[in-house]
Amino acid sequence: MSVPSKTQKPFLQALAGETLSPPPVWLMRQAGRYLPEYRATREEAGGFLDLCYTPKLAVEVTLQPLRRYAFDAAILFSDILVVPNAIGRQVAFKQGEGPVLDPLTSRADVEALEPGKLRERLGPVFETVRGLASAIPSTTALIGFAGAPWTVATYMLEGGSSKDFSVAKSWVYSRPDDFAALMEVLIGATTDYLIAQIDAGAEAIQIFDTWAGVLPETEFHRWVIEPIGRITRALHEQRPGVPVIGFPKGAGVLYETFIRETGVDGVGLDASVPLAWAAKTLQPLCTVQGNMDPLLLVEGGPLMEQAVKRLLDTLGHGPFIFNLGHGIVPQTPPENVSRLIDLVRAPR
Amino acid sequence: MSVPSKTQKPFLQALAGETLSPPPVWLMRQAGRYLPEYRATREEAGGFLDLCYTPKLAVEVTLQPLRRYAFDAAILFSDILVVPNAIGRQVAFKQGEGPVLDPLTSRADVEALEPGKLRERLGPVFETVRGLASAIPSTTALIGFAGAPWTVATYMLEGGSSKDFSVAKSWVYSRPDDFAALMEVLIGATTDYLIAQIDAGAEAIQIFDTWAGVLPETEFHRWVIEPIGRITRALHEQRPGVPVIGFPKGAGVLYETFIRETGVDGVGLDASVPLAWAAKTLQPLCTVQGNMDPLLLVEGGPLMEQAVKRLLDTLGHGPFIFNLGHGIVPQTPPENVSRLIDLVRAPR
Numbered sequence: 001m002s003v004p005s006k007t008q009k010p011f012l013q014a015l016a017g018e019t020l021s022p023p024p025v026w027l028m029r030q031a032g033r034y035l036p037e038y039r040a041t042r043e044e045a046g047g048f049l050d051l052c053y054t055p056k057l058a059v060e061v062t063l064q065p066l067r068r069y070a071f072d073a074a075i076l077f078s079d080i081l082v083v084p085n086a087i088g089r090q091v092a093f094k095q096g097e098g099p100v101l102d103p104l105t106s107r108a109d110v111e112a113l114e115p116g117k118l119r120e121r122l123g124p125v126f127e128t129v130r131g132l133a134s135a136i137p138s139t140t141a142l143i144g145f146a147g148a149p150w151t152v153a154t155y156m157l158e159g160g161s162s163k164d165f166s167v168a169k170s171w172v173y174s175r176p177d178d179f180a181a182l183m184e185v186l187i188g189a190t191t192d193y194l195i196a197q198i199d200a201g202a203e204a205i206q207i208f209d210t211w212a213g214v215l216p217e218t219e220f221h222r223w224v225i226e227p228i229g230r231i232t233r234a235l236h237e238q239r240p241g242v243p244v245i246g247f248p249k250g251a252g253v254l255y256e257t258f259i260r261e262t263g264v265d266g267v268g269l270d271a272s273v274p275l276a277w278a279a280k281t282l283q284p285l286c287t288v289q290g291n292m293d294p295l296l297l298v299e300g301g302p303l304m305e306q307a308v309k310r311l312l313d314t315l316g317h318g319p320f321i322f323n324l325g326h327g328i329v330p331q332t333p334p335e336n337v338s339r340l341i342d343l344v345r346a347p348r
Numbered sequence: 349m350s351v352p353s354k355t356q357k358p359f360l361q362a363l364a365g366e367t368l369s370p371p372p373v374w375l376m377r378q379a380g381r382y383l384p385e386y387r388a389t390r391e392e393a394g395g396f397l398d399l400c401y402t403p404k405l406a407v408e409v410t411l412q413p414l415r416r417y418a419f420d421a422a423i424l425f426s427d428i429l430v431v432p433n434a435i436g437r438q439v440a441f442k443q444g445e446g447p448v449l450d451p452l453t454s455r456a457d458v459e460a461l462e463p464g465k466l467r468e469r470l471g472p473v474f475e476t477v478r479g480l481a482s483a484i485p486s487t488t489a490l491i492g493f494a495g496a497p498w499t500v501a502t503y504m505l506e507g508g509s510s511k512d513f514s515v516a517k518s519w520v521y522s523r524p525d526d527f528a529a530l531m532e533v534l535i536g537a538t539t540d541y542l543i544a545q546i547d548a549g550a551e552a553i554q555i556f557d558t559w560a561g562v563l564p565e566t567e568f569h570r571w572v573i574e575p576i577g578r579i580t581r582a583l584h585e586q587r588p589g590v591p592v593i594g595f596p597k598g599a600g601v602l603y604e605t606f607i608r609e610t611g612v613d614g615v616g617l618d619a620s621v622p623l624a625w626a627a628k629t630l631q632p633l634c635t636v637q638g639n640m641d642p643l644l645l646v647e648g649g650p651l652m653e654q655a656v657k658r659l660l661d662t663l664g665h666g667p668f669i670f671n672l673g674h675g676i677v678p679q680t681p682p683e684n685v686s687r688l689i690d691l692v693r694a695p696r
Binding site for chain 1: 512513514517518521522561562563564565566567568598599600601602605619620621622623625639640641642643644646647651655658673674677679
């Protein structure tokens with residue numbers, strides 16, 4: 001396999017701190033339900049996890065958006081819940097309902113987790129990464145990813161999505177030792193998982209902490225910053241040169257501390273982050289990525305044009321990767337994605 | 349009715365900019381399901397809206413927490429969705445499901461709203477306020493409230509709670525004129541509603557913008573800051589001396605701009621706001637209120653003790669009202685509320 005040099009890939013250049021004009025662009029959930037060809041492959045696969053665990057199909061859906069759009073990065077098609085699944089928990093995706101897990105209820109449940117089985121059980125995911133590494137265009141970077149320990153823990157404790165995270169927080173507050181034990185398992189398993197993705201060909205890593213914003217400051221430090229910092233440092237030490245993007249959604253004011261203390265190379269900004277503040281406070285610390293509202297991509301038209309212009313005007317003068325503030329939504333017209341890329345790439 | 353002077357009420361002193369030790373304390377949703385006497389009265393009332401619209405029962409549930417705890421403020425028992433209900437929309441509360449509304453689908457639906465009927469239809473709410481004004485202890489302040497136009501609009505457009513606010517945002521982005529027309533109605537109706545609460549005896553107003561945090565910066569300015577600013581200025585002009593607290597939940601970095609541009613007297617901080625930043629950036633601008641995680645009140649014990657101490661140490665040196673970062677949750681042990689108040693009031 002011939003590995004294109006980093007300097008051929010704008011996405012990696014931006015993560016190395018270069019200011020590029022135009023900036024690289026990719027979109028969270030770019031392989032997804034808004035594409036008819038994705039829906040067809042998903043139907044062929046059967047269940048959602050079958051799609052994640054069948055390398056041929058997972059490679060196919062990862063590549064589908066690249067055939068339509070010249071994105072600067074491809075992200076492995078998978079799900080953050082393959083990690084709990086691989087360490088011994090039941091995970092199911094029911095159409096229109098979101099994920100359902102058998103919730104952890106005891107310390108014994110935590111002790112029974114099988115992080116040692118992860119590499120074997122997620123073999124198909126690593127095979128997908130290997131397939132992608134040899135299939136994507138030479139200027140496209142390949143992103144591996146995982147959920148952050150806090151976000152994955154919420155699903156494992158709540159048994160799915162949550163409104164107020166009362167079960168997960170009851171572990172944080174009332175059973176701190178049990179919660180810490182669970183987080184230790186997840187920090188180790190996540191590190192292991194990401195290293196294996198890198199070894200299979202992932203050139204950059206994104207860590208998704210979707211529910212970071214529901215924690216108060218003290219717990220944000222302990223359960224968002226510390227775990228992601230440990231994983232980031234482990235990756236930097238063991239696989240130097242592979243950049244890490246952290247995405248602590250909803251971190252608000254704490255985005256700054258997050259970057260300083262985790263040592264991430266890039267940070268994903270959710271759609272609520274004000275741009276001038278990000279340019280002044282965050283961009284001097286690391287590469288920023290984001291943050292157009294996915295619903296603006298549904299709308300398209302002059303409003304989207306203005307939003308792109310504002311993003312480029314504000315964040316385009318430093319290391320920046322164009323993205324959304326959250327994943328593409330299923331009702332997005334595919335032609336709006338073409339238009340978006342044209343706008344980002346237009347000569348300025 | 350003898351009106352106690354403002355100087356007898358610590359809550360109003362704090363909102364006037366005084367630093368009090370101990371600070372005043374009340375809790376969002378302090379009249380609620382965690383109290384057995386509330387559950388009994390609600391059962392007696394039948395439906396949730398029947399409880400809101402029956403002054404005798406609404407007064408009773410508002411007073412229930414005051415009989416147990418010496419809170420510095422009572423908040424009118426009602427719901428933010430009485431406003432859409434009063435201007436002509438169906439609203440229902442189904443046990444365990446959250447609110448259900450018949451969603452607005454057209455400009456004609458907006459034109460058909462009946463803001464002129466609000467005062468008559470919400471007569472029972474104003475009667476409740478009058479009953480409370482003469483019933484609460486002389487050092488307790490009476491807070492009136494409303495939902496902010498953006499948050500109320502999301503319920504009217506989505507037909508209830510939402511995951512991604514795609515319907516509300518499709519109005520914001522794709523039908524800006526129709527959305528603006530709806531917001532005009534809500535700004536007017538909300539102002540009218542709050543003035544009538546003040547005339548009935550409310551001594552301070554809180555405006556709840558629960559879903560402020562899902563809007564990008566540009567839309568946050570237009571649909572959170574501008575409407576709340578207009579309502580705040582109208583109240584200040586027409587009923588001078590009645591302080592207004594804004595609660596733009598999830599505003600993150602934009603809390604600062606929110607305070608500067610709305611002119612609120614106080615700001616409610618959600619549980620994610622870091623305290624040192626709030627003390628340095630927000631407290632010089634107005635009185636701050638918040639922000640203990642409601643789940644810590646479920647836990648109680650030493651962790652809650654530490655959280656209270658941190659809040660008092662950080663925000664207690666300026667104008668401050670102790671509160672939670674969100675409403676009390678039903679599983680809260682009532683004895684933890686007693687303990688919390690003792691901690692806040694302990695000599696320091």
